Amino acid sequence: MTPAYKRWYDHDPKLLEVIELLKNYPEELHSHAQLFLEKLAQKVSIEAIDRFYDMVKPINGSRWYDKDPVISKTVEILRVVPPEVQSACAERFIKALNDMGISYESNVKE
Numbered sequence: 001m002t003p004a005y006k007r008w009y010d011h012d013p014k015l016l017e018v019i020e021l022l023k024n025y026p027e028e029l030h031s032h033a034q035l036f037l038e039k040l041a042q043k044v045s046i047e048a049i050d051r052f053y054d055m056v057k058p059i060n061g062s063r064w065y066d067k068d069p070v071i072s073k074t075v076e077i078l079r080v081v082p083p084e085v086q087s088a089c090a091e092r093f094i095k096a097l098n099d100m101g102i103s104y105e106s107n108v109k110e
Contacts, residue, residue: 008079014090019075021097023064026071032096033074036089040077049073056080 009015022029041049053073058066065075078086 009086011083012087012090014094015078015086018078018090018093021093022071022075026065026068028102030068030070032093032100033070035096036074036093037070037077049077052077052080 005011009019022033037046037049053069053076056076057072061067061072063072065071078089081089
């Protein structure tokens with residue numbers, strides 16, 4: 001049985017919300033995505049992240065997130081980690097935005 005989801009992030013409302021935020025506010029959220037990558041690099045190394053990204057990035061870069069390498073790396077890493085990690089990352093991302101005083105109106109229905 002195949003899942004009813006069309007996109008890899010549709011299975012989790014919080015993850016969907018984070019992806020939509022990154023899509024709609026890439027410049028504003030660039031520094032937060034950079035912080036996410038830095039925290040990840042402390043666990044696996046920046047070289048590992050860069051090698052992974054070099055393997056998965058498209059040649060033409062036609063997706064909305066390919067315009068910014070930081071946002072692109074963030075989305076690609078979120079895409080390949082297990083669902084429970086995706087969910088935890090999404091929750092931390094949203095909490096960090098709230099802690100920073102960044103308010104937004106969610107368009108995602110749970």
